[in-house]
Amino acid sequence: MTKRFLLITICLLPLSLLAQSSFSIKGFGKAYKDGDKIFLSFRQGHQLIEDSNIVHKGSFEFKGTFNTTVRGYICRNDNPRYANELFDSFDVYIEEGQIILKSPDTLNNSIISGTPLNNDYAKLHGVLKPLYNKRKKLKNPGELKDDTSVNLNKAETTGVDNEIILQQFNFTDGHPNSYVSLLTLSQLARISKNLPRVEQSFAKLSTVLKMMPEAKEIIRRITEGKKITVGMMAKDFIQNDINGNPIRLSTYQNKYVLVDFWASWCLPCREENPNVLAVYHQYKEKNFTVLSVSIDVLENKANWLKAIKEDQLPWTQVSDLQKENDAAKLYGVTSIPSNVLIDPNGKVIAKDIKGKELRDKMAELLGAGK
Structure with a gap:
């Protein structure tokens, strides 16, 4: 009877508890100082798992359990919730077994080993590190x-x-x-x-x-x-400009038009704006213009208008200021900056061209001279 009761009890336990596995992470760094604080964070479903440890004699260790293999994040002396590329940090794959991190100096320069996925990651990281x-x-x-x-x-x-x-x-x-x-x-x-x-x-x-x-x-x-690919006819849309006037894409017929998807809060977008601006000034008298579609929301409208002014963007700016911009959905935009170049016949002739690629494309179409 007791055995039967135990079996029933086990069957009623959540699967997540039955599937738990153990992991450990040991880190060694010759330049680590006693008292350095090491943070570990990783997700399990919707839950963020966080832990911390103190360096002692140049080493630290984490032990824990997990349900699902995921990529985690280790950071030295900075809270990973506010992580940026300047932090001394390293990615780690949370999986069963003992994971080893060895470094001659910073956590950033660690060599990871010990478990299958982390051995795989070591290969990839070894190739990418010199490029970074x-x-x-x-x-x-x-x-x-x-x-x-x-x-x-x-x-x-x-x-x-x-x-x-x-x-x-x-x-x-x-x-x-x-x-x-x-x-x-x-x-x-x-x-x-x-x-x-x-x-x-x-x-x-x-x-x-x-x-x-x-x-x-x-x-x-x-x-x-795949919603928009090179060779397709551009899909028409209407959105309001900064003054609330409706602007239809198809009114730009008989021109080359770069439809540029961006947002005021998007740093890569803001960094690309000077390049788009230079191309605009070079070719605006040669049947070329830009139509920018912002995915900013209504609550962020003031920042959108401020960014237009700061970046000195003279062409038409539109947005529906909704959580999911209809034009961005129509064009399958999943990340920004993104753009499509449309020819005078309304056909998409290029997609997501930026920097030198955009300048080269316009020179090919309209000539390099002003």
Whole structure:
């Protein structure tokens, strides 16, 4: 009777409790100081799991349980809730077993090992780390004094970014059974221009990975990305300008028009605005214009108007100021900045072209001279 009662009790326990596994993380750093505080955070469903530890004799350790394998985040002396790229931090995959982090100095320079996924991540990180370091050494455009230097710097940055993306795809294609590949593709899918290549790599993943929640989001982004493709006729829409006047895209017929999706709070968008502005001034007398669609919401309208003024954007700006912008949904925009270039016949001839690529495309269409 007792055995039967225990069996029934176990069957009634939540599956999450039955599926729990143990992990441990040991970190060693020659430059760590006694008293340094190490933070660990990772998600389990909708719950954020947080823990902290103190460095003692150059090492720290975490022990815990988890239900679902996820990527976690370790940070030294800074709360990960306010994380930024300047923090001394390192990603880690929470899985069963003992995970080892060894570093000659900072947490950033750790070498990770000990479990299958973290061994996979060590391979990917080993390839990407030199590229990230190279990118960091490139100057901030604001520090450069002339247009030639700015353009050269942007070209170098784009070259490094493209190499990072190439190496990420090389990894995912070579590791179709690794959860690291799934999360890498999830990251790559946030950039709409990557979506055709993401679709190819996603198809190579194992069936198990394709059934995971992260896979559903990748599929959604791929599907959205196909709403507008090069060669299609542009889809018409109407949105109000900053004065509340309705603007219809199709009224721009017989012109080249760059439909630019952005927002005042989007730093990459704001960084690209000077490039779009330069292209606009160079070709505005050659049958070219820009129509910007902001995905700012009504509560943020003042910031939208302020950003237009600060960035000195002279072309028409529209938005419906809704939580989900209808034009962005129509065009399958899943991340910003994003754009489509439409020819005078209303056909989409380019998509998500920025920086030098945008300048080169316009020079090809309308000539490099002013």
